[in-house]
Amino acid sequence: MTLSGFLIGGVIPAICLGLGTVFMRASLGAGASIPLYLAVVGSVVAMFGWAALFWTGGSIFAARPVLFAAAMGSTWTVAIACMAYGMGVLKLPVSIIAPLTNSNALVAVAVGAMAFAEWRNLNLSLVGLGTLLICAGATVISLSR
DSSP: HHHHHHIIIIHHHHHHHHHHHHHHHHHHTTTHHHHHHHHHHHHHHHHHHHHHHHHOOOOOOOHHHHHHHHHHHHHHHHHOOOOOOOHHHHHHOOOHHHHHHTTTHHHHHHHHHTOHHHHOOOOOOHHHHHHHHHHHHHHHHHTTT
């Protein structure tokens, strides 16, 4: 992996998603309802997406990629709504929500390994060790409350 790949594909998204969780807590703490929060976040995502599509030209619309994108949007919306419910209604702190939800990497690795045959290029011993460390880290941090 190149440095630019590491930064653009990993570090910057990690920072943005971490800050996003903090902004979620701030928005809900300031009185936003979960539907309002989802509508505003969704509108901003849509605005950025449409702007990028018009700016770059994007690809031609086809059913398959659009359906996969819609599936991603749907699963992401359910996840964000559940996180918002946890913070807004159940009053769970960011320090518990963030480590647990960031275990999503395990789901992505497992499904990606099977769906895209990425298992061929994985060192399963290291994946197992990483899984153990992610689970242990998320558990320890979430118990620190």
